Structure formats: C-alpha cells, structure tokens
Amino acid sequence: MPPPAAGYTGDPMRTDLIYLDNAATSWPKPREVGEAMVAFLEDSAGNPGRGGHTLARAATATIDEARSAIAGLINAPTPKRVVLTHGCTDSLNLAIHGVMRSTLPQCCGAATPKVVSSCLEHNAVLRTLHCYASAGLIEFQVINCGSDGLIDPGAYLEACDERTVLACLTHASNVLGTIQEVGVIGEGLRTRSPRALFLVDVAQTLGHLPIDVDAGQVDLLAVAGHKGLRGPTGTGALFVGPRAFPDDPEAPRLVCERRGGTGMIGIGLDMPRELPDALEAGTANAVGFAGLLAAMRAECRADHDTERTLTARMIEGLSSIPGVRLFGLPGVEGRTAVVLFNIDGVHPRDAAAALDRDHRIAVRGGVHCAPLAHRAIGTGERGAIRASVGPCNTAADVDALLDAVGRLALAGAGV
Numbered sequence: 001m002p003p004p005a006a007g008y009t010g011d012p013m014r015t016d017l018i019y020l021d022n023a024a025t026s027w028p029k030p031r032e033v034g035e036a037m038v039a040f041l042e043d044s045a046g047n048p049g050r051g052g053h054t055l056a057r058a059a060t061a062t063i064d065e066a067r068s069a070i071a072g073l074i075n076a077p078t079p080k081r082v083v084l085t086h087g088c089t090d091s092l093n094l095a096i097h098g099v100m101r102s103t104l105p106q107c108c109g110a111a112t113p114k115v116v117s118s119c120l121e122h123n124a125v126l127r128t129l130h131c132y133a134s135a136g137l138i139e140f141q142v143i144n145c146g147s148d149g150l151i152d153p154g155a156y157l158e159a160c161d162e163r164t165v166l167a168c169l170t171h172a173s174n175v176l177g178t179i180q181e182v183g184v185i186g187e188g189l190r191t192r193s194p195r196a197l198f199l200v201d202v203a204q205t206l207g208h209l210p211i212d213v214d215a216g217q218v219d220l221l222a223v224a225g226h227k228g229l230r231g232p233t234g235t236g237a238l239f240v241g242p243r244a245f246p247d248d249p250e251a252p253r254l255v256c257e258r259r260g261g262t263g264m265i266g267i268g269l270d271m272p273r274e275l276p277d278a279l280e281a282g283t284a285n286a287v288g289f290a291g292l293l294a295a296m297r298a299e300c301r302a303d304h305d306t307e308r309t310l311t312a313r314m315i316e317g318l319s320s321i322p323g324v325r326l327f328g329l330p331g332v333e334g335r336t337a338v339v340l341f342n343i344d345g346v347h348p349r350d351a352a353a354a355l356d357r358d359h360r361i362a363v364r365g366g367v368h369c370a371p372l373a374h375r376a377i378g379t380g381e382r383g384a385i386r387a388s389v390g391p392c393n394t395a396a397d398v399d400a401l402l403d404a405v406g407r408l409a410l411a412g413a414g415v
C-alpha cells in the first residue's frame, strides 16, 4: 500500500501538505467524518430500507437523517424530494437522462426539443447533453460567458423559448468561481419557457452559500456531498421539485433510467411511484452518508470569512507577480474561493506537478472537466492552474503558494 499522502493524523495543523484543491474535493474532512464512518461500519451497517432487524433499522435511520439534513439545508418542502445519489455527476445524469426519457417519446413528429445551458458547465452536464444533441434528438444551445466568467441572464433567457424543455446552469463555475444569477434566470424562465425545467448544479456552492430551492425557482438541484459539505466522496443528492415529479405520480417529468430493488416495496415489476423510491434503485452508500451526516453536524463548520480573506490575499499576491495572468472577476466579490491563473512560459500541468513535487502544494492544472469554460476565456486545451482554499487553510499556506509561483514565474521567464 502507498504511504498516506501527508501523514495526516486528523489534525490539519500536523501535516506538511498544503492543500489548495478544495474545488475538486474538500480536505481535510472534519475528524467526525471518519469517526462516524467507522462507528457506522461497526454498529449500524445493515442494508438501509431492507429488512426489519436492528442493524437494518439503524442503517435506515442514518439514511433518513442524512436525507433530512440535506432537505433542511436547501429548504426542500419535504425530505422525500431529496434523492440520494453517488455524487453530483450521478445527480446530473439522473436529472438529464430522466427528463430526456420522459420528453423524447412525446416529441415524435413534433418540433425538436431544446435544452439551454452555459459554457461554464461541468462535463457531467455537457457530455450527457451532447449524447442527445449528437444523435439529433435535441437542439442544445450553449450560452457563453463574458471574460469575467459571468453569464448574462438576458442572453440566457433570450435563448429559452417554448420548445425549451430543460435549462441547466451551474451556480458557480468550478473553473473561475463566478457566482451566477440563478434566481433571476429561474424567475425569467417561468415566463419565457413555462414548460422548461430548471436544473441547477450547486456542486461548488452548497456548504458555502445559502441555497433555497424555493426562492430560486429550481426544479432540479444537483448536490455533491464531498465538496463544501465536507463529506466523503461517493455521496450526493438530487432535489426533485413538484414540477419535475408532481405529487400525482401518474405524470412524472423525470423518469428513472436505473431500475432495481428499493427495499420496502418488492412486489411488482414496475418501480414504485412514490419519491424517493421511484428514483432510488439499489443499496445506498450508507457508510458514506453516515460520514456526510457527521460532516454536516460537525462543530468545526466551514469558516467562510477566512476563505474570503485568504482568496483576496491570493488574488492580490498573484496579481503582483510578473508573468502571472489571472482570469475571471478582478476581486473576491461575486466568486467562490476559486482562483484561476497561468504562468508565462510554464504549462499549467507542469506548474501543478512542480508545485506538488517541489513544494508539497496541491493545486489542479488543466481544464477541470469544463472544456467550454476554458475555450471561452481563451485558455483552450492547455487550461490553467486552479487554486482553491478551504476552511482549514491559513495565510501561511497562501504565502507559500505565492512564493512557489514567484519562483516558477522566474524559471518560466528564463531567469
């Protein structure tokens, strides 16, 4: 087995690794996460929803509590509308394939349905929609951002018409950190395209910014458990609103591709019609949700003021290094804790590798699974370097990055 990355002991102060890749997944996780997962495996690891014995009931209770905690966080009207998934990609696939599966058969002979999205979307959205667009089944329109990384709500809504069945938008770009005007777009969509469902990806914002599915007119909300919520990988959720899955289950606009056992209702070859079972087939990642629940309850909550201060320090410091080019908004206002930059004369992947190898600093170089965002800002296929602080980082971590980038910039300039 390889040695642990940094000899991490559960105490973020006792590692020599400087982790600045929180946009990929948050680290370190609160100590309570590992503890809860071990406790779950030892004391509660029955199959949730399957069986009435003590261990199965304990596992079911964990799943129910995690579902309720997520529902509370996003202001869902009922926990039943929170479908547990294996991550945000899984949630986005469930939403997109689910809408397509219910939409396409009804469109035979009618006008081609349209899906509107933005260049900032993750490949979990882009590739999933591309498979329908490339088969000629939908018209897929991608709205470009400005050089600041913002989507103009007017331009986005302009693209939405009566043929639009789905509108997708990431709340914040994982490349530039820019926070989009989800509420304005959700509101406008209802009048411009009453038929369209609004799918919002909060992978980069839940746990950092307040999210309210009601206020944002959101029909489908895709959640990652392992980023801002600080839970383990392999956990996520999809909020399914009443327009997507009405209480009258005869007419869901979201149909589950995946079928299988749901536990309680085992008779009959059709999937149950009630949420969340209708969209949840197979055994849930119960140990993962035990960890996520513990993360959401952990005393050491994410300190967003610190993240903002550190992000501002990083932007200011990087701006003053000759040969470093920053992308997106000029300051910390309107963005998450994500900073994107390049160093003249150094390939972003080489820079990330050198920061890891020579300075034990973890950042991510490349296109961050969002190729159209990089195309839009001119960083193309090379991409850029992304640094993203989390609640456990310190000013010293940011200064170490600035120092290391300064050295790389000198090397890039041939000094």
Ligand code: PMP
Pocket: 023, 024, 086, 087, 088, 089, 090, 122, 124, 170, 172, 173, 174, 201, 203, 204, 224, 225, 236, 369
């Ligand atoms: N959407 C966005 C905006 C993301 O940043 C990510 C993760 N990079 C995803 C979706 C996919 O999330 P997951 O890793 O949970 O599948």
